[in-house]
Amino acid sequence: MESFPQPTLTALLGQAVGDAFGAPFEFSPQAQRHAQTSLHQKRYLDAVHDVGSRIRFSRIPGLYTDDTQQALVLLRAWMDLENPNDAAAVALRFQSIITKMFDHWVKGSQTGVHRGTGRNFRDAIMFGGPTNSAGVGAAMRIGPISTCFDSIDELLPWVVTVSRVTTTHPLALTGAGMFAAFCQGTAQGKSMDTILAQLHAWNPPADLDRAWSLNLEALSILETRPEADLLIFAQATGAANKTLGCAASGFALTTVPWTIHHAQQGSFSDVMAAVSKSGGDTDTVCAMAGCLAALRLGRGAIPQWMQHGLKGRESIDNPMQWDPIHSEKILTEAEYQDQQQRQKNGSSSESTPIAPQSLPTIWEEVISEKPAPNSALKTEDEQKQQPRQTAASEPETSTPNVPAKGQLGLFD
Numbered sequence: 001m002e003s004f005p006q007p008t009l010t011a012l013l014g015q016a017v018g019d020a021f022g023a024p025f026e027f028s029p030q031a032q033r034h035a036q037t038s039l040h041q042k043r044y045l046d047a048v049h050d051v052g053s054r055i056r057f058s059r060i061p062g063l064y065t066d067d068t069q070q071a072l073v074l075l076r077a078w079m080d081l082e083n084p085n086d087a088a089a090v091a092l093r094f095q096s097i098i099t100k101m102f103d104h105w106v107k108g109s110q111t112g113v114h115r116g117t118g119r120n121f122r123d124a125i126m127f128g129g130p131t132n133s134a135g136v137g138a139a140m141r142i143g144p145i146s147t148c149f150d151s152i153d154e155l156l157p158w159v160v161t162v163s164r165v166t167t168t169h170p171l172a173l174t175g176a177g178m179f180a181a182f183c184q185g186t187a188q189g190k191s192m193d194t195i196l197a198q199l200h201a202w203n204p205p206a207d208l209d210r211a212w213s214l215n216l217e218a219l220s221i222l223e224t225r226p227e228a229d230l231l232i233f234a235q236a237t238g239a240a241n242k243t244l245g246c247a248a249s250g251f252a253l254t255t256v257p258w259t260i261h262h263a264q265q266g267s268f269s270d271v272m273a274a275v276s277k278s279g280g281d282t283d284t285v286c287a288m289a290g291c292l293a294a295l296r297l298g299r300g301a302i303p304q305w306m307q308h309g310l311k312g313r314e315s316i317d318n319p320m321q322w323d324p325i326h327s328e329k330i331l332t333e334a335e336y337q338d339q340q341q342r343q344k345n346g347s348s349s350e351s352t353p354i355a356p357q358s359l360p361t362i363w364e365e366v367i368s369e370k371p372a373p374n375s376a377l378k379t380e381d382e383q384k385q386q387p388r389q390t391a392a393s394e395p396e397t398s399t400p401n402v403p404a405k406g407q408l409g410l411f412d
């Protein structure tokens, strides 16, 4: 293939700017206020200076995080394969790439070139198999690639299989499917009612049937009732391992419907403000809502300041040229250098330049190697292997780029 379709590029840009927008105030109790400040001042906030985060959680303003990195990995896996409709093959390639990214050493990082990953994603890499996470990780990366499908009947089984690389939880798998269907349907100009009718008509595999119904019901709650009612409904399922404090907590059953609901109305900025008001996992809900809102409104509706201030823009505009190691290493190294600089003298991140991205030098080695075993399809005996070591860590470092979302437990 020569390039991705325009809706895919629009979805990716919406996702990346939303991700960068919400990242600085992730899990801040003042998330709503910070979102409004960012929109009013037309700039990406600084997690340390504007939000008050500790330096070890600082980020370069305007830089996307793991949500968009993983969306790019799915696009890369898709374009590399002769038959990308073969979900098992894409799953293998996705797993191989994220493992290579994890293993690639970056000074200061314990997760290689990955940035801001959740605990269950890291566990899925380190243990070589999926966890039983009901989190939103599978949904957060699925938006852009879902626009490459023509029909929902092809899309949904594909999403479930590819998502099984990192999670086995029915709520996470069906939540990813529901979000993917909205992105695909919106890219084709379908209304929310039309997409909902298609979703209700879909017959999921038996093991996903209840979770599918729960996700659809959760979405319908938000049509007429407040966030609190969604939390009561979700809590009553017993699937959350702790008390739900907000819809955007990262629990798939609340976070996916919250995101879809708020992406349906208003301007791109309106969507960013609305989806942030719950607080919680704001980089993820803004990334997902940004993806869906961009598909609904068009690329031109994304504010210019968001487009111009986005770091790593070359890869977002041209994912065919994106390299999972080389492109991301430049960005991740810059983020850790920025943290070190701040720890030394508290300087502003604006002083840290990011080297221009260039064509891949390492990627060719990556794709020529045999993919890692598909842990999602391993036998039980095979899964009882020793966990991987955090080879990407430097012995003397103690500044992991692991945000507070690592404390979320089951739906981390």
Ligand SMILES: [Mg+2]
Binding pocket: 065, 066, 067, 116, 283, 284
């Ligand atoms: Mg993130």
